[in-house]
Amino acid sequence: MNAERPRPGTLDATAVQDLVRAQAADVLGHHPVHASDNFFALGGDSVRAGRLVMRLVKALPGDGAVDIQDVFGAADFADLAARIDARLRDAAAASTPATGDPLDVHDTRATGGYVESSPEHAPGRRPVPLSYGQLRRLQRDADSVGARIPHHVSTSFRIHGPLDPAGLEAACHALVGRHEALRTVFELDLRHGRHRAYRLDAHQLDLSRLFRVRRLPSEAEVEDEVTAERTALFDLATEAKVRVLVLVTGEDAATVVVTAEHLVCDGDSFAILLRDLAALYNARVTGAPHDAALPQLPPRCWAEEEKRRHHAALEERLAHWRSRLDPLEALPEVRLTGMRDPDVWPTTAAQVHGRLSAATVRRLRETCAAESATLFCGFVAALALAVLDDAGHTVPGMVSPTSGRPAGWEDDVDWFATSVIHRFRINTQLTVGDVVRSAKQSVASGLTHSVPLPLLLEHLQFNRDLEQRWRPWLYLAVDAEDGSPLPLHGVDVEPAVADARLALRAGVTVRVDVHDLHDPGQDAVGATVLFQYEREVWPSERAEAFMETFTRMVALVSENPAGIDVATLLRTSRPGPGR
Structure with a gap:
């Protein structure tokens, strides 16, 4: 029977150091281990480092x-x-009742919201854990060279009719x-990497940019203003x-831009927000x-629930990926023709x-339906081909x-x-239908054994982040459009035509927006496709x-031509003689 884990705050610094040295000695097979010893000087490597962390x-x-x-x-075991x-003390402090003065809301925009000191816990200022995605995003931003890259979810709408600005401002405050999650603030410890998050009461936040009205002399200036707001x-x-x-x-004409920080709002949540x-x-x-129109929401944080859920099935899911992914290729890195490593950063x-x-x-829907697959599986198969x-x-x-x-x-x-992660082998002697079935199996397996990508990398590639080499990858997102997602009373609302600004990732991001067309004409557009790539990596042609x-x-x-293998189809479908 395993010994019960100690409670936060019950171990002093000496006990922590003794535990670290004892566990390191077992992992390294080196006895004794002194406080002044370095893990790697005693024969440690990335695999043993992972074992030590798990212990x-x-x-x-x-x-x-x-x-x-x-x-x-860490310089030595004393440092480790x-x-x-320090983390154990932070956890113990976070579990005690909040005391102290209210948060001093100060302007930190010059540093992108990064602060290196944390005020004492204040009334209405509740510590919350960071999710795996949030931790990785914050650490990536802290480690990156150059200006912080905006990671936003944003869209804009054309409004025709008598919009009530005071009503919209009140709605923003009520939102x-x-x-x-919209009241979450983040503090980055750039020195030690101990990042923190807190939930605040609304009056403790800086709301100066929550809602603004700006009059423009002409429509020609709208696009630049939208781009500036989104970034x-x-x-x-x-x-x-x-x-x-x-x-x-x-008069009765406006463009409304709604922008959320991705750290607290993913794409599905943005639709709920609208x-x-x-x-x-x-x-x-x-x-x-x-x-009466909106259901009541209990105060809760997804990161708390995420950690509980994923840790409950962590070993089982990691075992699945360990048997299928090369640890050196935990991310599906794909170099397309013409790609080269960037020589400047950020891209x-x-x-x-x-x-x-x-x-x-x-x-495509019909082909996927014949294989009992979703439309998304069809796009996965097409991108793989x-x-x-x-x-x-x-x-x-x-x-x-x-x-x-x-x-x-x-x-x-x-x-x-x-x-x-979607990764599967394409047998070029089989048919397109076989590729769709393989994509379906890969998608189903990925969903069944889903693990937050930062957590998967942490367990499969212990020292990945120490190498800052550029690694390209393909990111595929498929969304369905179902009309105006911002139905405001008394006005006509239509999505504004503008380039989507996606979070910049190494490699290529592919976004497919499928339109909801009940009676499409012969020349109707069924979906729009957006590729976002890095200028310094891939030539436009x-x-x-x-x-x-x-x-x-x-x-x-x-x-889905029947009876024709993939190799033949690829050879005969290329336009012109050769590439």
Whole structure:
């Protein structure tokens, strides 16, 4: 029977150091281990570092007291023990009743919301854990060279009619009051990597940019204003994590830009945020009680639930991935033709746009339905074939977002999304239908054994982040459009035509927006495709060529020719004589 883990605050610094030295001695097979010894000088490597962390996690109280990076960064075992002891003390302090003065809301925009000291816990300032995704995002930003990259979820709408600015402003304040995640502030400890998050009361936040109205002399200035708003960084330490900007261009004509910080709001949550904003506005302008339109939400944090759920099945799911992924390729890294390592950092984004006809999307649905697969599986198969046709990879890999939102959390705003790995072998002697079935199996397996990608990398590649080498990967997202997601009372609302600004990732991001067309005409567009890539990595002509390859593969999968193998289809489907 395993010994009961000690409670937070019950181990002093000496006991922590003794435990660290004892566990290290067992892992290294080296006795004795002294406080002044270095882990790697005694024969440690990344595998043994991972074993040491796992042992310490099981032996120490609470969660998150041990970080793999501490093993690599610590000068000796005394230093490692001191880092762990500091986290244990933080955890013990966080579990005590909050005391102290209210948060001093100060302007930290010059540092992107990064502060290196934490005020004492204040009334209305509740410590919350960070999710795996949040931890990785914050650490990536802290470690990156150059300006912080905006990671936002944003969209804009054209408004025609008598919009009530006062009503929309009141709805924005009610929205922040409704969703705790929007009241999250973050503090980064750049020196030790001990990042923190807190939930605040609304009056403790900086709300100066929550709602603004700006009048423009002409429509020509709207696009630049929208771009500036979408890319403007949030102050992580003080601001509410949503902004609404109204650009007035004439009588009863305006553009509304809604932007949320991805750290607290994924794509699914953004749709909920827009729904609630519209409901709160409509209740305000019609005089209806908004409580009747929106369900009540209990105060809760998804990161707390995520840690409980994933740790319960962690070993089983990690065993699945250990048997299927090479630890050196835990991320499905794919180099497409013409890609090269960047020689400057940070890189900048460029985009290529494409379209799929309504007839092609309809046929793709039918092909997938015949295999009892979703439309998403069809796009996974098409992208895999495009990689094979472009770069010759018979085991293409990609990552896609999926919502980790469980039953009972349908109305919450938070970062629920996690990344699912899709990697499967394409046998070129089989048919397109076989590729769709392989994609279906890969998608189902990834969802069944989903583990937050940062957690998976931590266990499969212990020292990955120590190497800052550029690694390209494919990120596929498929979304369905179902009309205006911002139904405001008394006005006409339509999505504004503008480039989507996605979080910049190494490699290529592929986003497919499928349109909801009940009676599509012959020339109707069934889906729009957006490729975002790095200018310094991939020439524009290669990005445009890959877009053509991808749309051709979507058409090929939708047609699903029977009795013809993939190798023959790829050879005969290429336009012109050769490439």
